[in-house]
Amino acid sequence: MQRAFQRPSGCLSDLVIDRLIVGELDDAARVEVLGHAAACTWCTARIAELRGEQQAFAAGPVPLALHRPKRRILGLSAALAAAAALALVFLPDRSGPEPEPAPELEDVVRTKGAAHVGLYVERDGKLSPLLSGEHIVPGARVQPTYTTTEPGHLAIFGIDGAGRVQRHYPADAPASAPVRPARDEPLPFSLAFDATPGRERLVAVFCEQAFDTAALERRLADDVAVEPGPGCTVDRIDLHKDER
Amino acid sequence: MPALTPTVAELYRTYGASALRRARSILGDEARAQDVVQDTFVSLLARPEQFAGRSAFSTWLYSAVTHRCLNTLRDQGNRARLLDRHADAAAPSGGHGGAPEELAAVRALLVRLPAELAQIAVHYYIDGMTHHEIAEVLGCSRRRIGTLLESLPGHAQEIR
Ligand SMILES: [Zn+2]
Numbered sequence: 001m002q003r004a005f006q007r008p009s010g011c012l013s014d015l016v017i018d019r020l021i022v023g024e025l026d027d028a029a030r031v032e033v034l035g036h037a038a039a040c041t042w043c044t045a046r047i048a049e050l051r052g053e054q055q056a057f058a059a060g061p062v063p064l065a066l067h068r069p070k071r072r073i074l075g076l077s078a079a080l081a082a083a084a085a086l087a088l089v090f091l092p093d094r095s096g097p098e099p100e101p102a103p104e105l106e107d108v109v110r111t112k113g114a115a116h117v118g119l120y121v122e123r124d125g126k127l128s129p130l131l132s133g134e135h136i137v138p139g140a141r142v143q144p145t146y147t148t149t150e151p152g153h154l155a156i157f158g159i160d161g162a163g164r165v166q167r168h169y170p171a172d173a174p175a176s177a178p179v180r181p182a183r184d185e186p187l188p189f190s191l192a193f194d195a196t197p198g199r200e201r202l203v204a205v206f207c208e209q210a211f212d213t214a215a216l217e218r219r220l221a222d223d224v225a226v227e228p229g230p231g232c233t234v235d236r237i238d239l240h241k242d243e244r
Numbered sequence: 245m246p247a248l249t250p251t252v253a254e255l256y257r258t259y260g261a262s263a264l265r266r267a268r269s270i271l272g273d274e275a276r277a278q279d280v281v282q283d284t285f286v287s288l289l290a291r292p293e294q295f296a297g298r299s300a301f302s303t304w305l306y307s308a309v310t311h312r313c314l315n316t317l318r319d320q321g322n323r324a325r326l327l328d329r330h331a332d333a334a335a336p337s338g339g340h341g342g343a344p345e346e347l348a349a350v351r352a353l354l355v356r357l358p359a360e361l362a363q364i365a366v367h368y369y370i371d372g373m374t375h376h377e378i379a380e381v382l383g384c385s386r387r388r389i390g391t392l393l394e395s396l397p398g399h400a401q402e403i404r
Contacts, residue, residue, distance in 0.1 A: 013373050015306060015381070018262040024300045050262070057261035063282050066253045066289065149275045183278060 012036060012043045017050050064120060064145050064184040065129060115148035115206035116235045117156060118184055119191075132237040138195040144169075144202075145184045152206050154179045155213040157220055158191070161198025161241075165221045167213060168202075174214045176207065193241055200239045207232040252289045259302065260285070263309045269370050270313040272351065280312045299383065307381050310366050317355045357399055364392050 007013070012020075012033060019025050020033050037043040119130040120143045130142060146154060153176035156169040169187055170177040179185075193200060205216060208231035250258075260281060267277035284305070288294060295304050350369055354362045360382075367378040375393070379386040 007372050013377055014262070014265070014371060015302065015373060015377055018259075019300060019302045022258055022302060024302055050265075053265065054258075054261040057264065058257040062253045062256050063285075065282065065286050066256050183282070 007046075008040075008042050010036075011040060012046065014046075014050065017043075017047050018054075020047065021051050021054050064118070064143075064186060114233050114235075115146065115150070115152065115154075116233075117202065117204040117237065118145040118147060119143070119202070119237060119239075120145065130239070132239070135240045135242050136193060136200075138193055138197070138241050138243075140193055142191040142193070144187045144189070144191065146179060146187060146204070146206075147183050147185070148179060148206060149181055150208070151178070151180055152208050153177065153210045154204065154206050155211070155216065156187070156202060156204045157217060159201040159203065159220060161196065161200065163221070163223065165217055167217050170213070174212065176205070176211050176213055178210070179206075193239075197241050197243045200241055202237040202239070204235040204237075205232060206235070252285055252292075255288070255301070256285045259305055262302065263305055266306060266309050266371070267313050270310065270351070270354075270366055271316060272348065276316060277313075280309060280316055284308050284312055299380065303381050306367075306371075307363070310363050314354060314359065314362050314366070317351060357396075361392055361396065361399065364389060365396060368393055 016025075016029075016033060020030065025033060037047055121128055121130045121136065121140055130136065136142070144156065148154075154169065155167070155176040158166045158168050160166075168191065169189060171189065191202075203220065205211070211232075263281045263284060264277055267280045268274060271277050271280065294308070295301065350365070354365060357365060363382065364378055367373045367381060368375075373381070375386050375389045378389045382389070
């Protein structure tokens with residue numbers, strides 16, 4: 001096995017350059033690194049390249065899942081702080097003295113490649129992910145997002161406990177809406193659930209080509225299972241509205 | 245690098261580029277690399293105590309992203325797929341590094357190595373880090389890194 005990334009012997013590693021760029025090096029290390037770079041075209045070029053990368057990335061969007069206000073955990077033991085953090089993230093609409101055991105984040109954050117919809121519930125100015133199977137309180141406001149690696153077309157329907165179908169997105173067009181590749185891109189609407197307890201289903205359909213949403217809505221109303229046709233995927237999210 | 249002073253979103257902006265570059269070079273797949281990076285930062289939001297402040301944040305992040313990438317390679321069925329495809333190419337070779345097929349071979353080997361050794365192999369072969377830097381990232385002695393790296397060709401032969 002060879003070293004896959006060959007840099008001239010004695011030159012700066014990406015780790016050192018990354019640390020230089022973000023200002024983590026102490027004065028002595030910084031002087032040493034810059035001294036080397038001043039006499040080395042390879043490192044000068046690499047520093048410029050990584051700095052450009054870093055600046056471009058920093059100017060880009062931050063995933064919605066990371067948009068949460070700074071939390072300060074003071075006066076708590078590490079274990080309690082961790083439990084409190086988990087409770088904030090995973091139990092958006094329940095409260096009580098004993099937080100329920102929460103699943104590991106890795107298990108529940110969607111990482112699959114297929115196009116999908118994400119839901120975030122806002123409470124006290126914080127956004128928490130809302131996952132299929134979770135409970136919500138009536139009146140909760142939920143922000144949907146979408147993630148897709150390929151351009152395509154999207155429509156989102158809601159089906160309430162009584163089987164009534166509502167087209168959430170696009171709300172007043174008979175055809176699906178085009179979407180660009182994006183990750184956790186907020187959709188231009190939010191969902192407010194009414195006070196009737198019961199099941200609430202969301203059905204998101206992604207297709208390569210534009211499709212007729214009115215026809216799909218009728219099929220959902222007739223309780224016909226929506227099977228993804230060629231070039232389509234369906235993402236379903238089940239929520240349970242609790243009594244207040 | 246103060247532990248909780250910046251928000252995770254701010255950390256993501258500052259350090260995300262280097263995390264993504266690492267994940268890309270290990271996984272060779274843009275979408276999965278983005279997933280790993282986002283998951284790493286999301287997990288920090290849930291469990292900020294992961295970063296104990298014993299090292300610089302960059303150093304911690306290198307290690308955390310590498311660890312997740314190795315898990316990703318092991319999971320998701322990639323293991324079997326890569327092994328089938330590249331088992332023959334996984335043994336040490338004498339060529340110059342950097343070719344895509346060679347990186348694929350390195351990945352195929354990584355998923356079969358013991359975890360610590362796999363992490364060291366990533367830092368050495370993919371990152372091109374020195375023994376000293378690897379020791380800093382992993383929080384162990386330089387001597388141990390040297391010894392483990394010396395044992396790599398033997399592991400590669402066994403795996404073959
Ligand atoms: Zn140099």
